[in-house]
Amino acid sequence: MNVNSEIYSLSVNGKMHEVRDSWVGESLLYVLRERFNLPGTKGACEQGECGSCTVIIDGQAVCSCLVMAATAIDSDIRTVESISADGTLTEVQDAFVTEGGVQCGFCTPGLVVAIEHLLSQNSDPSEIEVKEAISGNICRCTGYGRIFEAVDKAVSVRKANKT
């Protein structure tokens, strides 16, 4: 339970990653991007406002910029890279492309993580539930309309695929 400045390990996307010779106050966002070479998680505000660094820790969506990486030992960390490990787009990712939910693309990984997390708990969310689920993810390009359309499409495609 004691992490001193030398070595600790984090479980990211089911794989153990070792952190060496770091300053142990580093945020999980920094460690993911700069030490583990997982640049899918984006950093913008570094104060929990924008949601572009959203990851899943032990089943909860959190801002990785607000997690001190060394305190996430023995936790299951999932990043956007784990969502489509084989390179095939999920329904959510595909709908983002076809519905124009991606413009500059910077917020997209955080939104994809947040929406996949929502749909994993609620396969048919109402409009307000979608709005609340992505209320912590800021997009400055789309005006959100096309993102809501992408969620609607992903939900219907998932339904169709199940039947």
Next chain:
Amino acid sequence: MSVLVPRTLKDALQAISANPSAQLIQGGTDLMVEINFNHRKPTDVIALRRVDELKSVYIDAKKSQVTIGAGLPYQQMEHGEIAQYIPALAQAARTVGSPQIRSAGSIGGNLGTCSPAGDALPVLSALDATINLQTADSSRTIAIHDFMVGVKRNARQPGEIIVSTTLPIVSGWQGYAKVGVRNAMVISVASCCLVVDRTNGTIAVALGAVGPTIIRCRETESWLASQIDLKTKATVSPNLLQEFGDRIANESKPIDDHRSTAAYRRHAVSVLARRMLTRANNQ
């Protein structure tokens, strides 16, 4: 620098006892911002996020009170038992940040940071909550207003951990409302918690972000109780409602800052308090 990640409250208390000035971190939503921006560089950190005992909820039906662990995430207060017994706290919890923040932030963090804009704090104030603190070999309980000392200052002593808060279950309408520049992911410009206690015929109004700490409007509370019978749903005349709002505004002590102006905040708390008193008497 060192980081300790204890798994039990006992281990956490021993760790803080061995290093009383160590920096405590719960959800990280306040502290990590300061660290990310190089405003603070702690030497030793004790992380409480893995201490499950700090996430407990205990409902004492006999004493009619609820004890909430300091580390329970706000997400867990939005629905279920806490929302049923302390609806104002559930409303306040729902206004905190975003889902990502609510799965990390906690009452212990709001108390530890002690910002006047902390969303849970007006609820704790209006309900006269008590704060339970522990050291490795002692424990104490203090009233919320003795705990909040000033802007980002509290009565926690070195070596102590905030373990929980105890709130009474009150019969009557209660609510929390805040004003900010957008609906989600916003720090309060002004906030208000109003609690009507129908059993005792009293009302409590607490204001956030309009003073160095949370402000309880005790003069207005006793004035209103002398004007109408709070044990029943009395009709509040427009004149009485206006005077109620004016008195609330007079008890606030806002300042101009980067988030808003004193004049706007004074107006906002008056509107919020009047709105909630109206709701209390319509439901």
